[in-house]
Amino acid sequence: MLLATTSLTAGAADSLLTADQLPSLIECKKSFREYSAAMYALPSSDAELKRAGWKKLPSKNPMAYEYRLNKPITVFGQKTQHIALTSIGLYAVLDKDFGHWSDRLELEIERNGPASFYATRVLSKKDGVIQMLAATGLGQYPSWNLVGCEYLS
Numbered sequence: 001m002l003l004a005t006t007s008l009t010a011g012a013a014d015s016l017l018t019a020d021q022l023p024s025l026i027e028c029k030k031s032f033r034e035y036s037a038a039m040y041a042l043p044s045s046d047a048e049l050k051r052a053g054w055k056k057l058p059s060k061n062p063m064a065y066e067y068r069l070n071k072p073i074t075v076f077g078q079k080t081q082h083i084a085l086t087s088i089g090l091y092a093v094l095d096k097d098f099g100h101w102s103d104r105l106e107l108e109i110e111r112n113g114p115a116s117f118y119a120t121r122v123l124s125k126k127d128g129v130i131q132m133l134a135a136t137g138l139g140q141y142p143s144w145n146l147v148g149c150e151y152l153s
Helices: 019-026 032-039 046-052 098-104
Strands: 054-057 065-075 078-085 089-094 108-112 116-126 129-138 145-152
Touching: 019 032, 019 065, 019 089, 019 145, 032 145, 046 054, 065 089, 089 129, 098 116, 098 129, 098 145
Parallel strands: none
Antiparallel strands: 054 065, 065 078, 078 089, 089 145, 108 116, 116 129, 129 145
16 A cells, blocks of 8 residues: 655555644645545554544445544634545535635635535646635535535546
């Protein structure tokens, strides 16, 4: 397995992505290359999850994996111990309403209905990869908002 060190570069085979590394990834402060390297360092087995201080949770969304962190992280000025991972991004699960995040992060609302919402802001387009901040959620779970970084190619 290819993994990343604390600086998110190729490193020792026993390195795991740590909670301290998450804010910069969730807030889109890393390049796609650094993000991709970090994804190889995700804890996956029960032993790795325990060592990294993560606990896998049942997900409200079948397209997302959810985790509880042993220690809180601060992202976009809010503390959380709840994160989610999808095929296109890494997110903090935050409890402020959708309007708060779309306004605060200057996101363009693409979908805002009773069943779901989605807003984004493109940060960069480089080498065929689009990096963007996003906020998304499901209407039946008003305090379950995914806010984070997405990469599309």
